[in-house]
Amino acid sequence: MKYIYNIAKEYKYELILIYFYMFVAQFLFLLEPYVLGKMIDGLLHKEYFWTYCFIGIAIFQNIFIYKRMVFDTKIYTRIYNNIVLKYLKREKDAESSSKIARTELSSHLINFLEDEMHYYIMAIITVFGSLFFIFLENPIVGFVVLASIVPICLIVYSLYKKIAQGTKVAHSHYEQKISILSENDDTKIDTFFKRRRKILIYQSTIQGKNWTALNLTKGVFLILAIVIFTHSSINLSQGQAVSMYAYVNQFLISLMSIPVGVEMFTRLKDIISRIKE
Secondary structure (H helix, E strand, C coil): CHHHHHHHHHCHHHHHHHHHHHHHHHHHHHHHHHHHHHHHHHHHCCCCHHHHHHHHHHHHHHHHHHHHHHHHHHHHHHHHHHHHHHHHHHCCCCCHHHHHHHHHHCHHHHHHHHHHHHHHHHHHHHHHHHHHHHHHHCHHHHHHHHHCHHHHHHHHHHHHHHHHHHHHHHHHHHCCHHHHHHCCCHHHHHHHHHHHHHHHHHHHHHHHHHHHHHHHHHHHHHHHHHHHHHHHCCCCCHHHHHHHHHHHHHHHHHCCHHHHHHHHHHHHHHHHHHHCC
């Protein structure tokens, strides 16, 4: 991951500004369930202060999201062009098939900075932020949702090697695409795409098992947390119930960043090893 770190270091000021916009937008998003709960309770008593707060959060959140979306494309396209041009200058004698495949695979590095990094920053903010509100409302529920980390990590660990293997095989196979297509041999082309189909089916099957097990775990802990909360709270208001459900759900969804991270790490590790060869 040192390769990614060096890219981030080179464009640190631009990336910090992008992530700042995203941080503010995510922080406002984190406040929404709390303010929504207050708004619901207020509306039941014909009080509108929290309604105005909710509208204000929505407006400012969208302003920062817009600013981030407009600015980040300029930066990420510049980074991608620099990565590709450096690779092509260094590997002038490489096969055309490998060049094309690896320049396309390089886009995954930009996807990491643009998508995965955004996802992880949002996930970290949401995990700690939602956990804060859960413990503030009911510490018992907080410990219950924390316990969900154990089965999620066990599921990810059990499938990690298969995910890494599938990623490596898929990338190696993809690098042969241009070379095989340029031969105009129908038999080889047919074999290539049949093999490609099997690889994609294998990857999809592993991902399917992974996400099914994770979502079942998420559902169990979500129901358990809500049952405990509703049975242990006195004079529970409608707003509190809505707010707690939202924060528990947000916390459990954010824990899905663990399997996403494992898959992302294996993919980037393999791509970087090919680009730096």
